[in-house]
Amino acid sequence: MRHRHIKRQTLLDSLQRKSEKCIECGLCRKECKFLQQYGTPKQIADSFDPSSSKDLKMPFECSLCGLCRAVCPVKINPAAMFLEMRREAIAQGVQLFPDYSIILNYEKRGTSKRYSYYALPENCDTVFFPGCTLAGTRHDKVKGIYEHLRKTIPQLGIVLDCCTKPSHDLGRESHLHSMFHEMENFLQRHGVKKILVACPSCYRVFKDYSEDLRVKTVYEHFAETSLPPSSNIPATITIHDPCSTRDEQQIHAAIRQLAESKLLTIDEMKYVGTKTLCCGEGGTVGCVNPDYSANWGIRRKEAAGKSRIITYCAGCANILGFVHPTSHIIDLFFDPQAALAGKTKIAKTPWTYLNRLLLKSYFKKRIDAAVSRERTFCGENTNKVAAFKPVVILFTLIAFIIVALIIAVRMSIAP
Template structure:
């Protein structure tokens, strides 16, 4: 807070696109209020999406300050975790032995880590991605687990450290040095905390391979939603667009894309304390899409956007699935899908 109070000029660049800052004030005003209980808890209304960081002319990180405020609030015991029980239970179960799986052949140093949401919503697509990656990296393994991003973003430092530490230690013990991710959130967590691990988006690997020649006349026009964890990841953004185009689709960009992409509303579990956030944010993205199908590389984003407009995941196009879902995948179906992967015969 001290650095923000000293450097923020309250220019308003970050306030204009952000509903949270429109209510709470500039990062300077938030910092000046200090570490009061009320001010710390207010940080849970921020999605931590990083749009404020992207547009700040002073190169400050308001989202970093707000996440630190969350951590302090959690350390003080101010947070009512009951509001976030659905997310925390999802994380706990996803990281449990019943849903974890390490499929690591002898001599394997690289694994595919699809995360939580993609296996829960598209298990067949996970298997197809793994199949394609094996053609390029024959000795690749598969790890089903949770990276702990939920605890991380809620400021539950001890819980996150234990969960991610167990995962990273297990991977290193088994000789894994490189991870190919399908979830932008997992990519960001592993790059920031997976010391010694080379983390690359699976989409970059696929796009670097031999792609089919797209038809002379594109099949359809789509638009791309860049997930906020990939906001500062141009390599992944480019790879996703290459894959979409290789499937024969023409891309028309959203006004908010790349570094200025909008959060789908799932970020930071804001829905737990501000119900209606997902509906509000997905409607804004749907308005920008103006009837064009929206393609994302984040399964959570795709699921959220489905409530407001036609939306799919880039892997849907890769497996030629163009009948995008009419509603989000139910919780029960997500767990059945993850069990399907947990016990599937793969290698």
């Protein structure tokens, strides 16, 4: 009966599946603080009440990392249910966004006219999509990757934009769809067929939401071709696979191949590949439950022991870097000595925004673009609000003038 208030059929189906199939073996709970707090997926599905604001806020404490699915003996996907619950919360009008204003503003800037830039040379069918974080923290290395890719893909284009993964994770489904499909349509209209990404979150969004664009990581491309030249320094490291690549075994293999080609010895942790742990940033849980977020990082630190962690997600590198020596594999490609000594210079906010503008200006000069644009589309709902903005301002102004006139008339006729 509790479920009668649910608006979305996809959530109803998901709850029913968990309720029927979960055998409550407890394997997922053993791994996850969030489930230890709230119960087995079956208990959560059976008791979920969308008229309770507590229940609508609960799924925002799940990291959406998918470890529960990876360990489940009956192959059900609790993470998908928690994402559906987040979408339901948004559909029910839950106002959670003060907690997420920083991340949503970050996304908004990424897709804005000021920071976005698309440049497609003549006959371009492949673009490099570095994502926001790498472009801000390591803009020189983004240039280096682009230049190295151009040796094997001479007509390579560039897209500086945000994949809108934060909106995805926060359940803002319609915003994600309108932004992503506008970008996808633009690229397809101009002949782009393939996207090369450096960020696992971007990979996830393109893989899950694009119908026709093929997505591949630059790591797989480098494993098939070559790395930018730099020295090799033998050392022992361990690898953190970002949870966005959990099922992508070809990416895990490419990363290990590249690390070994740099003469690194890999001391694998217990939880890697399909059983990897979240770094703590998953699902932006840190905004609402910092303890759950920190717990993942502590588990990673304990598993890594004395080895430096190498990862291939700028978000993971950043958050794990607070608890353990960690490097992005891209730092290792360009300056292994600094990376292995923990001396890589990583830009921090607000310099990251300046770097993104510098990168944009670099590509404006570097690429002889047959097609280029800065993005002005900011989502269907946002556009409707934006369209009404001038009308609202005009009415406010008229109301203000009328009130001022009334006051003036009253004052002039007052005895």
